[in-house]
Every structure is written in structure tokens, then in C-alpha cells.
Amino acid sequence: MNRGQLLHIDLSAKTSETIERQDLFDKYIGGVGVASKLLLDNCPPNTPYEDSPIVFAIGPLNLFYPCCAKTVALFKSPLTGNLGESYAGGKLSMAMRVAGHDAIMITGKLDKPHYLLIQDDTVEFRNAHALWGLSTRATGRILKEKVPGEGRRSILRIGVAGENQVRYAMVVVDTIRHFGRLGLGCVMGAKKLKGIVVAGTQSHRVPLVKDYKTEFKKIHELVLRSGRMDKYDILGTAVNVLPLNELQALPTRNFSSFAFEGAEGISGERFADDVLVGKSSCVPCPIGCIHIAEARIQFNKKQRDYGTIYVPYDYELIFALGSNLGVGSTEGVLQLIERVDLRGLDAMSAGVVLGWMTEAYTKGFVTQEDLGGLAPRWGEVDAYLKMLDHIATPPNEFYTIAGQGVAALSEQYGGKELAVHFGGNEASGYHTGPANIVGHMVGIRHSHLDNAGYSIDQKTLSKSMTSEEIGKLIAEEDTWRTVLNSLVICLFARPVFTPDVVLDALKVLGEERTIDELKRIGEEVFHLRMRFKNQERFNLDNLSPPARLLERLSPHGRVERTLIDDILHHWRQTHNL
Secondary structure, three states: OOOOEEEEEEOOOOEEEEEEOHHHHHHHOOHHHHHHHHHHHHOOOOOOHHHOOEEEEOOOOOOOOOOOOOEEEEEEOOOOOOEEEEEEOOOHHHHHHHHOOOEEEEEOOOOOOEEEEEEOOEEEEEEOOOOOOOOHHHHHHHHHHHOOOHHHEEEEEOOHHHHOOOOOEOEEEOOOEEEOOOOHHHHHHHOOEEEEEEEOOOOOOOOOHHHHHHHHHHHHHHHHHOOOOHHHHHOHHHHHHHHHHHHOOOOEOOOOEOOOOOHHHHOHHHHHHHOEEEEEOOOOOOOOOEEEEEEEEEEEOOOOEEEEEEEEEOHHHHHHHOHHHOOOOHHHHHHHHHHHHHHOEOHHHHHHHHHHHHHHHHOOOOOOOOOOOOOOOOOOHHHHHHHHHHHHOOOOHHHHHHOOOHHHHHHHHOOHHHOOEEOOEEOOOOOOOHHHHHHHHHOOOOOOOOOOHHHHHHHOOOOOOOHHHHHHHHHHHHHHHHHHHHHOOOHHHOOOOOHHHHHHHHHOOOOOOOHHHHHHHHHHHHHHHHHHHHHOOOOHHHOOOOHHHHHOOEOOEOOOHHHHHHHHHHHHHHHOO
């Protein structure tokens, strides 16, 4: 099975070219491996983010097996100033495969708003002047009407946050999936790229049909019958709310505490009982991990005009816009999720920014005038809705800086001790202990998904580990997740796609690999991404954990800086850094 087709789109020249790069896919598998090499080769040091390439890539298993449904996007992050790496499900990987593209690299920038229509090898540059300023929902609706082909089509679009250069603006993919973190929407907005539509008509043959059918059935049964993925289908990641609250690891009111008295009201169980109306899956996946709620929204208060909308939710959104803001109702959380979605904001960064703003106001770092006349209090949803609108479309300098993240806010206004971020990326919803802190500090994306340090913390509550063991575990998880992300397998499916399953799945598609080879590639790709970060002035010697996470007790007690430094030392030794 031939792979290696790269579609290069030059926005400045309004041209496109299909290039065969089988060499890249042979060497780096696909996904984040190939995308990392393309970004490193095409983004010289100190390139402004608006001039940096955007690279989308898929892997050899996409479309052919259950749960192999993700697409990776790499770019220069406007938020951190170094590597931007984000993943989205939906239909994009399928659309790229049937269009015949294993990777799409977009360079240059437009002088006026456009959207791209990619149909097989054809690329059209279509005027998007009438779409500029519209919400993600309105843009998606219009693009659906303009481009037929529901089953084989994927639609990406940005909102006004991306147009206005909010550094954590995201991209909506097929309505209920997102390239959420690190500011891809901002990069697209800077390039005047309102949206991308990918559609295709190609079909693909597998070399060993009988063996493929056997392997597909085996993986399908593991996904559905083994119990390894039941969590994601039944309650989804929202199931984490109550267990983390019980551990006193659920960030609450801007990480000032880690047990929320309103956790029951925003638990996965409460969402399922009160507002869940359906589940959805990416293509191709039999697990309905995308949980969708029905929300009643008031569109016009004076006329008492209400309507019903459907809102996807998960744990990270519930933490960021729920417990972290003192919001304890499903209705309130869904209103906030819907607003960040419409405006095109990353929910996690937006929630942490709102948390900082609330506490900074109560402690006198910012004024009501800075906040545009608003006086936020924990749990006040109406104020937060207005603040989100102001972040997306800034009315003053304060909200312009708020669109650059909590690091920029605290640098300008003070209150650095209130700002919970790692390398400029707002923290995710865990305070489980030292492995989580180190995992975020050293993670390529500064994300909980880089190495799942929070999971190591929970395991060590019952089984103690030395700092050397923890450092090595984090490093090993970095490497294996890099392999999975080069294959672009959904990380929810990692209990299914063990090394032996991965090797068998590749073999019947005509790719012979060994586990040692995969791990070697994983480590090499990890270092490729670290090289890019380093060329953009990231320095492991300057890492510093958020002060708040060292001040507050975790399930492991107070986390000492000396312990963090020791774990970090062993992590660096394992990676030879």
C-alpha cells in the first residue's frame, strides 16, 4: 500500500502542488513524526507565527481500524512561542485519506479572507469575505451548503477569536470536534484563512484482505468487548469529576482549592441523568465517547425567547468552565461551553484565564474599569459570558492582553502567584502530585496528554515509587505516546493498541516493523520536536512549576521543589537531554 503523498498549499501564491514523500513516512511512520520533520525543515528559527507552516498529517492505520481516527496539526504556537501541536477527531482523517493526502502543508498567508476547498488533487481558493466575523456555527452551516458530500467531507473553521488574534483561539472540526490547544485558530486567522473543507472520492485496497478482516475483527472485539474502553462510552471523561474531587485533586476557583462543594451538580453522572441526549463517534470508531447534551438557551431576555441547542462536553471543559469558576450547574457549564465554541476559543485556556481574572479582581490586581465595567464573582455565569465575548472581541487593552493568556496577564498586571500555566500553556484539570507537575513541565505540549503524569500519581498512592522510577516512567510514556501519535491512534484506545496489536495491524497493511524500531522512531521524533522548541528559545534549564501547585496540598501532600528537580533529573537522563 503506497503512502507518502504531501499536498503543499502556498497561500501567498494561491498555488498547490502534490509531492511524493514516501521517504518521510518510511522513516517517521506518519502523523506527528512526519509533521515534526516538515515543520522543522520549513520553519526557520524566529519565524513569526503568522508566517509559520501549518502541517496536518495522518498515519498508516487511519480509516482502516477502529479508533484510528485522529489528525495531528503542527504549527508555531502563538501562545507559547514554540511548538504548537494539537489533535482532532471527527471526519478529517477519513477525508484526507479518501482525498489521497497523507499530509497537507499550508505555507504563506492571504491578503484577504478565503477558505480552501480541497477535493482530491484539486485546491480552490474561495472568497470568505462574507464569512469573516461570523461565528463558528454560522460559518459551518454556510460551508455545508456550499460544498456537498456529507459522508466524505470534513469542514474546519475558525471564529472571531481567531480573526482577532486571541493566542488560544481554536479550530472547530465537523461541529463537535476541535483542534483546541495552543492557538491553531490564531494562526489561521493571521493567515486570513477562515476555513478548510476536505473531500475525496478515492478508495483504497489492502494487500492481505483475509488477514486484514481477521485483524480488524480482533481489534473491533477488543474495543467493544474487552471492557478496556467502557469508561469512554458510558459516561465519557466526565466520569473523572467525582473521583478527582474525592481525592481532593479537582481544581476549584482558580486552583485555590481542589475540592468543590458543587461537584455533584456537574458530575458525569448528573450530566448523563439530566441533559445527555446522544453520543457520537469519530470516523471510524464504534465508541460513543463524544457526549452531547441538550441545553435550553435564552436568546432574547426581553421577549423571553428561548431555544434548544446541542453541546458536546467532557471532563476538561467541565473543570475549566465549572469547578475552576465555581459554577456548579450543568446549565451554567453548558452555556459557557457553547459560548467558547461559538467564538472559537480554547475552553481550557479560556476557563483558566477567567479564573485568574476573577481572583485578580477580588485581590485588587485589576479594576472594574479594566474588566469593562464587570465585577466577576465565582459562579456568576452571566458575567463570564460577557467576559468571553470581550476576550474574543477586545473592547480595551486589558482584554487584548487577556487574549494572550494568563502568563501575559500576570506579567502586565501582577498576580503571577495566581497564574497557573506551564510554559505559557494554561494548566489542565489535575493536581494529583509530583508526576503530574513534572509531566506538564517537560511535556512537548505542556499537556496532561503528553505523558499522563496524573495517572502515575494515582498509582503511587497505593504503590510507592522512587523519583528515579517516576522520571523513567514519564520518559517512557513520552516515547510510546509519540509512537501512537505518529500512527495517529486515539489515545483513549491506548489500552487496546498494545505493541503487539500495533505490529499485527501494520503487518496486514504491508508495513513490517519491530517494537524496537517503533520505540527508536518514537524517541527520535520526541527529539525532533524538542529541537524545534529549543530553536524557538525553550530551555529545559529554565523550567519552573506554577507557584500555586507547590503551595496547595495534593493527594500526596505538599509537593516539594527538590522532589520535582530530582524527578526532572532522571527524566532528562532517560531521554539523554
